[in-house]
Amino acid sequence: MAAPLRSVDYSCSFFPLCTPGQEGPVLEDKLICCHCRVPFVRPHRLGRLPSYCSVACRSEAHRTQSPSSSSAADVSTRINKSVQSKTRALARAAAGPSYESALTKLARCRNIQQDLSDLMAVLSRQALHQEQASWDDIARSWGLPAEEVRTSVEAADAATRRRRPLSGRSYQAADCVSAQHRLGRALSHLQRRDGRSVRALARALDVSPSYLSLILLGQRVPSWDRIAPLIQACGGRPDDLHGLWERARGLQFADKTPDQYQQALQAMLRGLHVAACEPDIKELTATSPLLRARQVRAMLRGAPNGPALAEWPAVSALARALQADVHEVRRLWCGAFDTSP
Structure with missing residues (x-):
C-alpha cells in the first residue's frame, strides 16, 4: 500500500x-x-x-x-496606480502643443509598457498559484505561446528582483519620510562629511551636544538663525537647505518671481541631493531612462534658467530618484516656468 x-x-x-x-x-x-x-x-x-x-x-x-498573497495584491495595486498616473501625464502631453519632445514622450510610453509587463507578470502568477490555472490558460489570455509567456513572466520576476535603492542604502519611500526627518538626514550627512564629532561640532556652535543630536535626528527644527550657522560650519551651502527647512517648519512657499522660483527649484534639488547622501550621478541616471548625466549635472549645478530645468519629466524623474515629494517640487517648477500645477 x-x-x-x-x-x-x-x-x-x-x-x-x-x-x-x-x-x-x-x-x-x-x-x-x-x-x-x-x-x-x-x-x-x-x-x-x-x-x-x-x-x-x-x-x-x-x-x-x-510570504502571503496579500503582498501580491499590494504590488498589483502599486503598479496600477503607477500606470494610471503615467498614462494621464502622457495623455496631457500628447493632447496638444507641449514642451516635451517626441523622444521624451517615447520614454514615457516605454515606462508605461514596462509597468504593464510587470502587472501582467504579477497577474499571471496569481492565476497560476491562486486560481490553479495552467500555463496554457495564461498563454491564451496573453495571446502568445505558453513557452514564450513563461519566459516573459520569469524575465519580469528577475527584473523586479534586481531593482534596489541607490547604492544599497536604506532609502525610505518619499511618503514615509517626514520633512523634519529629511532635513535631519541632510544635516547629519553634512556633519559626517565634515568629520567632526557631534560633541566637537556642538562646542564650535556653542550648543549642547544633546540638543545638536536632536537636530541631526530630525526631532528638533530650530529657527533659521540656528540652522544656517550649522550648515556653514559643516561646509554646506545654507541656500541649498533653506527649502527643506521651510518644509520642516510647515511654511508655505512665498510668492516669487519666475527667476526666484527657478533659483528655489534648483536649490531644492541640491538640498534633496544632500539629504540622499549625495549619490553619484551614475547612480541617479540608472534609476530612470529619462535622466542623462549631463542633464543631471545641469539641473544641480548649472544655470537656474537653463533648458535642463524646463523639462518637467526629467525634473520629476530626478526628484523621484532622490525620494522627494514630487508634488512640492512640481509647485516650484510651475512657478518657475509660469505653468499651472
Missing part, C-alpha cells in the same frame, strides 16, 4: 497553492510541481512529498515568492 500523503509546508511560498494541512495534488503516483505546474513522478516512496519537480524550480519559486 502506498504511503499516506503528507502535508506540504508552503510557509515560504509567495502564492500559497493550498493552506497548511491540505494535501498536495496527486495524479496516480505523480505530483504536480508547485512552480511550473508540470506533473512529475515521485522520486522516493518514503519521506515527505516533494513540492517541486527539480532543484531549479524550487530555487526559482523561493526567489520569486513572498
Whole structure:
C-alpha cells in the first residue's frame, strides 16, 4: 500500500497553492510541481512529498515568492496606480502643443509598457498559484505561446528582483519620510562629511551636544538663525537647505518671481541631493531612462534658467530618484516656468 500523503509546508511560498494541512495534488503516483505546474513522478516512496519537480524550480519559486498573497495584491495595486498616473501625464502631453519632445514622450510610453509587463507578470502568477490555472490558460489570455509567456513572466520576476535603492542604502519611500526627518538626514550627512564629532561640532556652535543630536535626528527644527550657522560650519551651502527647512517648519512657499522660483527649484534639488547622501550621478541616471548625466549635472549645478530645468519629466524623474515629494517640487517648477500645477 502506498504511503499516506503528507502535508506540504508552503510557509515560504509567495502564492500559497493550498493552506497548511491540505494535501498536495496527486495524479496516480505523480505530483504536480508547485512552480511550473508540470506533473512529475515521485522520486522516493518514503519521506515527505516533494513540492517541486527539480532543484531549479524550487530555487526559482523561493526567489520569486513572498510570504502571503496579500503582498501580491499590494504590488498589483502599486503598479496600477503607477500606470494610471503615467498614462494621464502622457495623455496631457500628447493632447496638444507641449514642451516635451517626441523622444521624451517615447520614454514615457516605454515606462508605461514596462509597468504593464510587470502587472501582467504579477497577474499571471496569481492565476497560476491562486486560481490553479495552467500555463496554457495564461498563454491564451496573453495571446502568445505558453513557452514564450513563461519566459516573459520569469524575465519580469528577475527584473523586479534586481531593482534596489541607490547604492544599497536604506532609502525610505518619499511618503514615509517626514520633512523634519529629511532635513535631519541632510544635516547629519553634512556633519559626517565634515568629520567632526557631534560633541566637537556642538562646542564650535556653542550648543549642547544633546540638543545638536536632536537636530541631526530630525526631532528638533530650530529657527533659521540656528540652522544656517550649522550648515556653514559643516561646509554646506545654507541656500541649498533653506527649502527643506521651510518644509520642516510647515511654511508655505512665498510668492516669487519666475527667476526666484527657478533659483528655489534648483536649490531644492541640491538640498534633496544632500539629504540622499549625495549619490553619484551614475547612480541617479540608472534609476530612470529619462535622466542623462549631463542633464543631471545641469539641473544641480548649472544655470537656474537653463533648458535642463524646463523639462518637467526629467525634473520629476530626478526628484523621484532622490525620494522627494514630487508634488512640492512640481509647485516650484510651475512657478518657475509660469505653468499651472
